[in-house]
Amino acid sequence: MNVGFWRRFAALLYDALLIIAVLLLYTALALFATGGRAIVAQNVGGWVYLYYTGEIALIAGYYALSCHLTGHTLGMRAWRLRVQRPDGTRLSLAQALLRLVWAVTAWLPFALGVLWLYVDRERLALQDRFSGSRVVRLI
Numbered sequence: 001m002n003v004g005f006w007r008r009f010a011a012l013l014y015d016a017l018l019i020i021a022v023l024l025l026y027t028a029l030a031l032f033a034t035g036g037r038a039i040v041a042q043n044v045g046g047w048v049y050l051y052y053t054g055e056i057a058l059i060a061g062y063y064a065l066s067c068h069l070t071g072h073t074l075g076m077r078a079w080r081l082r083v084q085r086p087d088g089t090r091l092s093l094a095q096a097l098l099r100l101v102w103a104v105t106a107w108l109p110f111a112l113g114v115l116w117l118y119v120d121r122e123r124l125a126l127q128d129r130f131s132g133s134r135v136v137r138l139i
Helices: 005-033 047-069 074-078 093-107 112-118 126-131
Strands: 081-084 134-137
Touching (some): 005 047, 074 081, 093 112, 112 126
């Protein structure tokens, strides 16, 4: 059974809380490394780009590795969801990364790509369709 918008949104909110906590820790470490100076180009020069890259890597790594290794993020686990291939097997790392790219694309413009599942004949959101994956509800 494919999963609707609200359950996906609830899982995303749970994951956002976790990611915010991780990013706060990451920022605390970065501030320690800079001696408490703000992490802006005026204070740390080109290192600011390394900081931003680290933020993106933490978010992408959490999502892609979770989907690849276990089939769900912690938010998805709380809402009893799993992402998988149509045959029920887990996603490859490449599929999980592709799903991440499409998920960002689907959620950003007012979640239109996710709401697409109500129009799609197979009830798939854009990230499901273009990554060859499905989100299923566990019983």
